Amino acid sequence: MAGNPTEVQVQESLGGLSAGDPASAGLLKQVPENLDLRDTIRSECVQHSLQFEPSQGLSKEELEAAARLILIKLQLPECYVGWTMVVLSNEFWRTRVTAVPLPRRLMLLPKESVNNGEFDQVRSQAESLGVTVHVAEASPEVMQLLFSNSIEAIVGVASLDVLEKALDMILLSGVPALAVPLLDEESGSPFDSEWVAELLRWTPLDHCSRESRYATILRSARSMFEPAELVRLVPRLRGGPSLAEVNGAGASALEPIAATETIAHDFLALGGKYARPFITLAAYQAMSQPTESDRSTSNGQPEIPDAVRRVALSIEIFHKASLVHDDIEDADEFRYGRPTLHRAHGLPTAINVGDYLIGLGYSLVSRESASLGADVVGDIVDILADAHLRLSEGQGAELLWRDARNKLLSVQDALEIYALKTSPAFEAALLSGLRCAGPLGENQSRLREFCRYLGIAFQILNDLKDWQGDQDNKLHAGLDTLGGRPTVLWALAIDGLSESHCQELMQLVGTSLPSNEKVEKVRELYVQSHVFSQADQLVAQYQTQALSIANEIEPACLQRLLQYLVETVLFGSAKIAESVSQPNAEG
Structure with missing residues (x-):
């Protein structure tokens, strides 16, 4: 084995392919081929984790840098970066998870675990310990379980691709999580069963503090x-x-x-x-x-x-x-x-x-x-009143467009309505909380801009969700279209369809066709004009702009909150865009 890598070696490695680079996605997510190699990397991760300061938190960039350092030290290729990051994340969260009683832990198993004997053994072991077991992968249902009062830690088994995507959410949220990546089909076993058993055996430690x-x-x-x-x-x-x-x-x-x-x-x-x-x-x-x-x-x-x-x-x-x-x-x-x-x-x-x-x-x-204090209350009431006025202006613009005969709508007009209808609520919530803690200071204008980008992206994401149906609210897919509301999806379709198809789309709103037929015809036109993928690109664009502002904000505690808001408010956008493009995607 090689000695400790130099800072130059690490920087050269980081200057090449990055785990955040889409072009390198498949190159950095390989599972080590055999158990001995996996154990070697795990052992080095345990030693390296002693350098972590649990109270300081850990970013994905720091995790990647540490993984690359370990692979350089072991003279192993960077294709194992993603896997090593997951192992390091486990070690970072080890003491936090052991502070959580077993009945307050959630074990997540992949969909492949259904009717699989090896997974059945893991399920039985977990349930015998009082651990809640759930079959899901990065779904909103999992988020609801997390935010209930019953779950405080996660132990998961999933594909490396799913686990690496989840690292952002886990690191930012601070929810302690342990994970075991699925193995390649050629390995003969779906996962390292002893590793899973080891994670389940980690028992509560009363002296561990919960950050x-x-x-x-x-x-x-x-x-x-x-x-x-x-x-x-x-x-x-x-x-x-x-x-x-x-x-x-x-x-x-x-x-x-x-x-x-x-x-x-x-x-x-x-x-x-x-x-x-x-x-x-x-x-x-x-x-x-x-x-x-x-x-x-x-x-x-x-x-x-x-x-x-x-x-x-x-x-x-x-x-x-x-x-x-x-x-x-x-x-x-x-x-x-x-x-x-x-x-x-x-x-x-x-x-x-x-x-x-x-x-x-x-x-x-x-x-x-x-x-x-009267000055604080006065400032907060002013923030709320301003948000209230702009929200009403946005709603008024939507109502006027909905009731107009001319259904032409530009993408820019749709986005401006979104900025008025949705962003003020995020702005009022953020600025009011900050004002309760002290003066808003020089960050105020940038925070308003952050909320504008976040609100627009959130509303576009809601448009996409409307085509899935919503069991909490609307119950059926495509209701915004049936109700004749101005959405960016509609505007993108108007911009991208031929004149004849554009006329067909506008005539559908007033037809007497059954709702399900009308929705599917609109969906076909949306798919034809690539509306859903374009909307997803807009979400990504505004997400990037919001993150850019978040990364500039000081102090660090506020910066971390803004980063977390972007990740959670806009969670799952790519999967939604993909699912709503399919026929019969309702509900």
Whole structure:
């Protein structure tokens, strides 16, 4: 074996192919051919991991540099870089995972594990230890499991390609994760079974500290909307029974004065991704405790003042108010898998509940002057009002276009509507959280620009998701098109189709064809004009611009948060673009 590599050798290696370079993707993801070679690399990774500082975090670039250094030292080719990065990541997370009790760990198995004897043994071993087992690969369902209050660590078996793509998410989120890459088919075994057994045998260590992570903050954001905590933070002033307590009799069974408050509270607790309140809480925590591990309460939730939590609640309340009004304006039938408020309680009541929520959101902030200071509250109210105005302008532009006879729409106009409709919510959430922690400073204009790029990319991604269907919200695919809403997909199709096909597309909106036939005809035209792949390219473009700004922001704690937001908010875009291009992709 060679001695320690020089800095020049490492830099020369890094100057060549990179794990982040698409051209090198297949060259850097080879699994070492035999067990002895894999054990040799693993042993060196264990030694190298002693240099890691667990409290400092680890970037993918640092992980790649360490992997290349190890391969140079062992005189092995760089084709093993991806595999070595996964092993190093395991060692980085080892003590964090062992701090998590077995029943709070999640084992992820690949789809190939179904009805496979070797995987069945692993499943039985894991379940006998109390570990939750789930078959999935990087799916949104996995993210939901992670952000529940029951899972705190992952042990996964998957292809090297899947694991390497997941490293960004794992490293940024701080969710401790261990992984074993699948082997090549020629190896005769799907994975190193002893390695998996070893990871499962790692047992909890009471003395290991649990470093704060974004998943904990997201759980905290979600917990604010659980009925008991919601009532604590936003007391019900009118009292009376909840909707559930009136046994399905509806709002008519409620005391009239209390009905609006009751319906509003019920709607707030229904569900959602809670991205906006999470951003507020995470921004506050990043800037209020930037140099030390975040403190947590006895139940594992971050120690954030109730005043800040109410500011975060107000962001989500404004969002929920906009959903009530959007559902009315768009004649949507479902929200969170239930009938929309105007279907459940009637149009006048739904409009009134939306108005009530707007007032409730502002009151939560305005009443915290004693806790936050009058100047802070004034700045936050100004941030919220500005976002509210721009969001309404964007929605108004959408409604005018939807009701116009001329359905021509430029890509630039569609993107400007997105910037008005979606970006202000991210901006309000981020800036409000930062303002709770202190003055906004010189980063303010760049942060607004960051939110613009993130919001536009997020909305394009939502357009793509609309063609998958959405079990939480719309239930059926293609509803934005059926509703005649201006989307960038529509604009891209208008720009890319021939004149005759363009006319065919515009005529489809007003036809009396059954909805499923109309959607499939539009899908065919979208595929013909490469709309889905172009939309995916736009997401990547805005994602790159957002990351570019994030990488310039100081301090480092805020930079890490912005990087994490880009990775999580825009998670899975390429897979969505690919799936919606296929016929019968609904649901």
